[in-house]
Amino acid sequence: MSKDIYAPGILAGRLDGAAYAEQFADLHPPLDPHAALVAADRCYFCHDAPCVTACPTDIDIPLFIRQIATGTPDAAAKTILGQNIMGGMCARVCPTETLCEQACVRETAEGKPVLIGLLQRFATDHLQEKGGHPFTRAAATGKKVAVVGAGPAGLSCAHRLAMLGHEVAVFDARPKPGGLNEYGIASYKSPNDFAQAEVAWLLRIGGITLHHGMALGRDVTLADLRAAHDAVFLGLGLGGVRALGLDGPVPEGARPAVDFIADLRQATAPQTVPIGRDVVVIGGGMTAIDAAVQAKLLGALNVTLVYRGPRSRMKASPFEQDLAAAKGVRIITQAVPMRLHGNGALREVEFRYVNADMTPTGETLRLPADQLFEAIGQTLQGDDLPPLDGGKIRVDAAGRSAVPGVWAGGDCATGGDDLTVTAVAEGRDAAMDIHAALCGA
Amino acid sequence: MANLQSDFVGIKSPNPFWLASAPPTDKEYNVRRAFQAGWGGVVWKTLGIDPHVVNVNGPRYGAIYGADRRLLGLNNIELITDRPLQVNLDEIKAVKRDWKDRAMVVSLMVPCEEEPWKFILPLVEDTGADGVELNFGCPHGMSERGMGSAVGQVPEYIEMVTRWVKANTRMPVIVKLTPNITDIRKPAAAALRGGADAVSLINTINSITSVDLDLFAPEPTIDGKGAHGGYCGPAVKPIALNMVAEIARTPDLANLPISGIGGITTWRDAAEFMALGAGNVQVCTAAMTYGFRVVQEMISGLGAYMDEKGMTSVDQIVRKAVPNVTDWNQLNLNYIAKAVIDQDQCISCGRCFAACEDTSHQAISMSPDRTFKVIDAECVACNLCVNVCPIDGCITMVPMAPGATDPRTGRVVEGHYANWTTHPNNPAATTAS
Numbered sequence: 001m002s003k004d005i006y007a008p009g010i011l012a013g014r015l016d017g018a019a020y021a022e023q024f025a026d027l028h029p030p031l032d033p034h035a036a037l038v039a040a041d042r043c044y045f046c047h048d049a050p051c052v053t054a055c056p057t058d059i060d061i062p063l064f065i066r067q068i069a070t071g072t073p074d075a076a077a078k079t080i081l082g083q084n085i086m087g088g089m090c091a092r093v094c095p096t097e098t099l100c101e102q103a104c105v106r107e108t109a110e111g112k113p114v115l116i117g118l119l120q121r122f123a124t125d126h127l128q129e130k131g132g133h134p135f136t137r138a139a140a141t142g143k144k145v146a147v148v149g150a151g152p153a154g155l156s157c158a159h160r161l162a163m164l165g166h167e168v169a170v171f172d173a174r175p176k177p178g179g180l181n182e183y184g185i186a187s188y189k190s191p192n193d194f195a196q197a198e199v200a201w202l203l204r205i206g207g208i209t210l211h212h213g214m215a216l217g218r219d220v221t222l223a224d225l226r227a228a229h230d231a232v233f234l235g236l237g238l239g240g241v242r243a244l245g246l247d248g249p250v251p252e253g254a255r256p257a258v259d260f261i262a263d264l265r266q267a268t269a270p271q272t273v274p275i276g277r278d279v280v281v282i283g284g285g286m287t288a289i290d291a292a293v294q295a296k297l298l299g300a301l302n303v304t305l306v307y308r309g310p311r312s313r314m315k316a317s318p319f320e321q322d323l324a325a326a327k328g329v330r331i332i333t334q335a336v337p338m339r340l341h342g343n344g345a346l347r348e349v350e351f352r353y354v355n356a357d358m359t360p361t362g363e364t365l366r367l368p369a370d371q372l373f374e375a376i377g378q379t380l381q382g383d384d385l386p387p388l389d390g391g392k393i394r395v396d397a398a399g400r401s402a403v404p405g406v407w408a409g410g411d412c413a414t415g416g417d418d419l420t421v422t423a424v425a426e427g428r429d430a431a432m433d434i435h436a437a438l439c440g441a
Numbered sequence: 442m443a444n445l446q447s448d449f450v451g452i453k454s455p456n457p458f459w460l461a462s463a464p465p466t467d468k469e470y471n472v473r474r475a476f477q478a479g480w481g482g483v484v485w486k487t488l489g490i491d492p493h494v495v496n497v498n499g500p501r502y503g504a505i506y507g508a509d510r511r512l513l514g515l516n517n518i519e520l521i522t523d524r525p526l527q528v529n530l531d532e533i534k535a536v537k538r539d540w541k542d543r544a545m546v547v548s549l550m551v552p553c554e555e556e557p558w559k560f561i562l563p564l565v566e567d568t569g570a571d572g573v574e575l576n577f578g579c580p581h582g583m584s585e586r587g588m589g590s591a592v593g594q595v596p597e598y599i600e601m602v603t604r605w606v607k608a609n610t611r612m613p614v615i616v617k618l619t620p621n622i623t624d625i626r627k628p629a630a631a632a633l634r635g636g637a638d639a640v641s642l643i644n645t646i647n648s649i650t651s652v653d654l655d656l657f658a659p660e661p662t663i664d665g666k667g668a669h670g671g672y673c674g675p676a677v678k679p680i681a682l683n684m685v686a687e688i689a690r691t692p693d694l695a696n697l698p699i700s701g702i703g704g705i706t707t708w709r710d711a712a713e714f715m716a717l718g719a720g721n722v723q724v725c726t727a728a729m730t731y732g733f734r735v736v737q738e739m740i741s742g743l744g745a746y747m748d749e750k751g752m753t754s755v756d757q758i759v760r761k762a763v764p765n766v767t768d769w770n771q772l773n774l775n776y777i778a779k780a781v782i783d784q785d786q787c788i789s790c791g792r793c794f795a796a797c798e799d800t801s802h803q804a805i806s807m808s809p810d811r812t813f814k815v816i817d818a819e820c821v822a823c824n825l826c827v828n829v830c831p832i833d834g835c836i837t838m839v840p841m842a843p844g845a846t847d848p849r850t851g852r853v854v855e856g857h858y859a860n861w862t863t864h865p866n867n868p869a870a871t872t873a874s
Contacts, residue, residue, distance in 0.1 A: 032784075034832055044507065045731045068739045070707040075741040 005277070005301045009345075010371050011252060012274040014299030016338050020270045023297040026344060027188045027323075028092075028118060029415025036122040039115040040069040050103035051116060051368075056422045057084035059102060065119055078134045079390075080120055085159045086152055087426070088128055088198050090421045091121035095187050095286075097319040099421070128197070133204040138165035143438045146171065146229040148216050151179020152420045153235030153410025155202055156427030157434075161233075162207035164435045170208060170227070173215035179237055181420065183262040186290035187270065188297070217384040226405055231434045234385070234393060234401070234408040235427055238378035244282065244337055250408050253346035257281060257291035257375035264294055273298060280349045281305045281376030282337055284314035289321070292329045292372045304330045304367055306337070306349075310356050335365055346363035346372055389414050399430030407434055443747035445740060447481060447755055449721045450613045450638040450698050452571045454481035454544035457755050458711065458739050461641075461702050461723035462486050462548035462574060462617070465733075467522055469532035476536070478733035479740060482544025484615075484641075484723060487521035487576045488529050490561065492549050494520045494582075500661035503650035512730050514676035516650040518661065518668060520582045521550050526564070534568040545569070546615065550576040550588050553598060555605045562610040572612045575602065575637075577628070578619035578644020580671050590644070596631035603635025610807035615700060618684075620677075625684040626691050633697050640688065641700035641723060643681040645671025656658060674726035678704030682717055686766045689718025693764075696726040706735075708742025715755065716762035770862055775855040777847050778822040778838040780804070780815045786835040787813060793826035793836060801825050818848040 004014045015023070031039060043065040051061045059080050060139075067076035080087035096117035110328035129136070143166045150172035158168045176182050181195040203210070214220050216236055225232045241256040253276065275298040281291050284307035292305040305324060307314055311333050314321065317365045324331060335351035336358075342348065346369055353363040381392060386393050386401035386408065393408040395401050395415065402409050409416075409426030416422040426432045447457040459482040460466050460475050467486040475483055496519055502803050505514035522529055537545045547570045551557035562680025565573055576583075577593030584591040592598045599616065606614050616632035618625060620643040632640050647669050651660045659667030681703025688694045706727040714722050727735050743755070751757065782793070782805075789811040797805040804819035805826065815826075825838045841847060843856030863870055 021788050034834075037833065041511075045735065047732050047734075063734070066735075067741060070738055070742050072708070072738075073741045075738075075745045079741070223741060438739055 005299050008277050008370060010274045013271045014275060015271070015273060019299075024188050024191065024270055026120075026191050027186075030125060031115070031118050031122045036068055036073075039119055043069070043114045044105060046105055046373045047072045050105060051100035051114075054099045054103035056099070056416075056419065057090070057425045057428070059083045059086075059087065059120070061116055061120075064123060065114065065116070068119055068396050073123045074130070074132060074134070076119075076123035077132075080124055081127075081134065083428075084421065084424050085156050085202055086181070086198060086420065086424045087120055087375055088124040088201075089152070089190065089195065090424065091117050091124055092194065093181075093185055095317045095319070098317045110158070110356060128184055128201050131201075133201060135159075135163055135164055135205055137205060137207055140167075141165040141344065141439060143167070143230045144169070144228070145231045145233065145434060145438075146225040147233045147235060148172075148225070149176075149179060149235035149237055149410065150177035150199070150299065151235060151237050151410060151423065152181060153237075153423035153427035153430075154179065154233065155199065156424040157233045157235060157407075157409065157431045158222045158427075159205055160431035162205045164431070164439075166207070166230075166435070166438070168208045169211060171211045171214040171216065171225075173183040173213065173218070173236075173239070175212050177210055178210070179235075182253050183265055184258060184287070185265070185420075186261065186294055187264055188294075189290075208219070208301055217382045222384050222386075222403075226403075230405070230438055232299070232406045233399075233427070233430055234406065234412060235410040235423070236380075236382070237411045239381040240379035241374065242377040242379055244264050244374055244376065246337060246340060248339070251340050251342035251346040252344055253342070253370055254340060254372040254374065257283065257287050257373035258378065260373050261287065261294065264298075269354070270298060274323050275300050276369070277301045278368040279303045279371045280367050280369040281375060282349075283307065283373075283377075284316060285375060285377075286316055286320060288373075288375035289324050289329075291375055293324050293327050295371070295373070296327045296329055299404045300371075302330070302368070303328070304332060306332045306335050306351060306367070308334065308336045308358070309356065310334055328381065332365070338364070340372065341366070346370055356373075378411070395397060399426055399434040400433065402412075442741070442744035443753060445481075445744060445747075445755055447721050449544070449700065450542045450572070450615070452482070452546065452613060453542070454721075455542055456481035456736075456740055456743075457715070457721035458736050459546070459700070459723045460728060461481060461542055461725040462546075462576065463729075464517075464519055464865050465725060465726040465728050467524075469536055472532075472536050473539075475733045476540045476543050478544070479736045480733065481721075482546065482571075484546040484548050484574050485529070485533055485570075487548040487550045487579070488561065489525055489549075490557050491526050493525055494523050496520055496523045497663050498661035503660040503670065505650055505674075512726075514583075514648075514650065514672055515674040515726050515729065516648050516661070516670040516672050517645060517811055518581050518670035521548075521576070521579065523801070526561075528566055530564055530827055533565075533570055537569045537571075544571050546572045546574050548574045548576050548617070550579065550583060553587055553592060553602060555609075556737075558602070558605050559609050562606065562612075566610060566612060570612065572615060572638075573606065573610065574615040574617050575606060576617050576644070577602075578617045578642075578685060580619060580621050580645055580647045581669060590619040590621050593617075593628055593644070594622055596627045599628050599631040600635040603632050604638050607636035613638040615639045615641050617644055617702075619644045620646050620680060620684060625687050627696065629688045629691075629694050629697060633694060637697070639698035639700060639720070641702055643677065643703045645673045646677055646680065648672035648857060673704065674730075675704040675706050675710075678710060682713060684720055685714060686717040686763065689760060689763045690766045706730075708739045708746065711739055712743060712746060712758055712760075715758040716760070717766065718760050718763050720756075720759055736856060771860050773858045773860060774864060775857060776840060776858045778840045778852050779817050779820045780822060780824075780826050780836055781839045782813055782826075782836050783834070784812070786832050788832060788835075789813065790831060792829045792831065796825050796829045820849065 064076040064079040101113035107113040410423035445456040462484040576831030579589030583589035
């Protein structure tokens with residue numbers, strides 16, 4: 001499959017054309033009906049099930065698995081989607097190994113949890129491929145709500161509000177809806193343009209109008225939105241990236257990992273996306289793993305992921321770390337970037353090794369690099385926002401910001417763990433609170 | 442979703458799923474939890490005359506398991522309620538007062554004389570209960586005292602007691618039948634003659650689930666001894682389905698409403714009972730295995746099925762399959778099918794081959810690369826390969842078209858219906874074919 005994997009520099013089309021399809025195939029291929037029944041049979045229908053407790057959206061997992069087992073996958077999908085309208089995407093991207101499947105009693109019993117994520121996908125795919133949308137709108141309330149951000153938090157909030165009978169206007173800065181589902185998730189986790197298909201399916205509830213290319217603070221102000229609507233939900237995510245903060249000019253070839261991931265997702269074909277021969281990724285979370293794995297899949301010869309702390313502090317789950325290792329990514333821990341070397345174009349990245357308490361060991365490391373992806377965190381952008389706390393919009397348990405009539409959720413708000421599923425839960429719960437506030441429920 | 446509202450002999454409930462008279466319906470606490478979980482009704486665990494009975498204090502249940510320790514059959518030696526009558530009556534009244542939309546039927550078992558029935562029926566009426574169920578089925582303990590299945594095994598007693606009950610109450614009377622008999626139609630007919638509004642079946646089957654091979658004692662073992670108990674759970678469903686169908690397809694009994702009981706675990710089980718003639722269903726073992734929440738799947742599944750079939754009332758399922766239950770001698774002998782193995786689905790386990798080669802008709806071939814194929818010239822369409830195949834839908838029975846030649850017999854498949862009664866091999870054939 002190698003064509004140009006040894007050529008230095010940042011090049012597109014390093015692999016033979018046919019190799020790409022195999023490289024970017026579905027990470028977890030869907031279960032066929034037989035495999036789904038066998039997997040469903042393993043669920044014990046636990047009382048007050050630990051998997052449900054572990055799910056940020058509280059999906060009734062034992063019930064939906066039982067519904068699959070009894071031949072009613074569409075009823076299972078309704079059980080899922082009633083709690084989590086983006087259950088299809090969450091089935092693909094949730095770190096189930098640290099959520100429901102980690103809590104599964106069969107993980108305790110046999111070290112092999114029920115395949116909850118794949119079963120969820122089986123059910124939601126079954127319903128959505130048939131085109132079924134099992135929810136209908138309540139009678140119109142006459143209330144109007146603005147939602148900023150068409151990502152998981154915003155769309156979840158919008159769907160629930162629309163279902164409750166409100167008119168919802170969604171504003172998003174990007175040309176396409178979906179937020180991180182569309183721009184921020186590794187291609188092999190959501191192939192076949194699933195993010196757009198899911199949004200189209202979600203919008204079938206009706207009563208939601210999408211406004212693209214509308215950034216808060218640039219094209220529309222919070223004051224305008226408040227004036228024209230009965231409530232505002234902010235789910236704009238984290239639009240900025242944290243810089244490495246190193247001295248000297250940034251050589252060509254260094255860029256934020258989120259931009260690389262977005263470019264790859266938006267590319268017509270992966271072979272059109274240029275990739276270095278020697279790629280270094282700095283960071284220890286899911287974004288770092290997604291960038292490193294995809295760099296390898298695009299044909300980079302050497303991909304090294306470097307994290308400043310010890311393994312145990314990496315945010316990426318052990319499953320994600322193993323995935324990276326299996327794809328040939330080298331993981332180095334306890335190394336902090338010091339300098340980017342290169343005259344114009346990047347040539348090497350220099351690190352110093354540190355102890356677990358971050359004190360230097362005195363050892364250094366120089367990694368050859370023609371491309372560098374930074375994945376050390378994202379930041380909230382904008383100055384036209386409600387009061388912040390720790391760089392995020394401060395909200396209470398119901399999602400209310402400090403500004404009356406303005407709610408917030410997802411990555412841009414305090415609380416939560418920056419997971420898609422958490423954003424969906426926060427959007428949904430804020431919608432319920434907005435509904436209660438508007439209608440006195 | 443379809444409306445699951447049920448009306449069984451005038452007793453209304455929001456769905457046709459009732460909890461059967463059994464340990465789960467013994468107390469107010471349990472029944473309130475059941476209603477909260479969504480059950481349409483309950484049949485309160487059997488009341489008797491004080492002094493109340495006592496139960497053993499050792500194990501009361503034994504079990505049979507399938508793969509992965511799935512509970513398939515449960516054996517029970519618990520008796521009727523072991524609490525004072527008034528305590529139960531007070532609790533029934535309290536629950537019914539708070540849950541008016543749910544069915545509250547009270548199971549009864551008193552000595553086989555009219556006086557005890559005259560005594561207890563007004564007390565039950567006073568609770569506001571919707572009906573009574575006569576427990577003529579309990580096969581252990583009570584039958585030794587001349588009650589339960591001791592009554593249910595004698596049609597004359599069934600008729601006599603039912604008549605007493607009907608004479609002494611305005612409530613609908615459901616007679617619960619024991620399967621520990623040879624012909625279920627006889628006790629059902631007796632109940633009908635006695636004036637029963639409905640029958641419910643089946644009660645549990647006499648059983649010993651297993652033997653402790655160190656103690657040499659049946660399970661469940663009480664201080665080294667065991668007694669037979671009542672068997673229930675998914676394992677008894679086929680027996681119950683047949684008994685329900687036997688009643689439903691008997692012309693004289695066709696208008697006798699049936700409450701179906703026996704291993705109902707999923708919506709599909711319930712729909713099957715209803716298709717064979719049950720107006721509603723009662724559940725016990727599934728709730729005892731999985732908790733009351735299991736009813737949610739039954740509700741969503743039955744609703745989805747009705748939507749798919751365009752049905753708007755549960756009554757539209759009832760008796761739908763009864764016309765297709767017949768006797769063997771009415772089956773079409775000109776219907777000829779052959780097994781077909783879908784090679785794309787086959788995982789080459791060879792179970793079909795072992796079954797067919799060793800115990801059937803040598804109608805499956807096996808190649809050195811483990812490809813399994815049906816030999817049409819040998820296949821009698823017995824279905825054993827389908828039954829033992831681990832992949833649902835991998836092996837199917839495909840009927841041959843009329844006009845084709847069956848390679849097994851060399852005969853052309855006839856298009857017309859012909860059964861055993863007219864077959865030339867039948868010495869008693871009424872007409873020659």
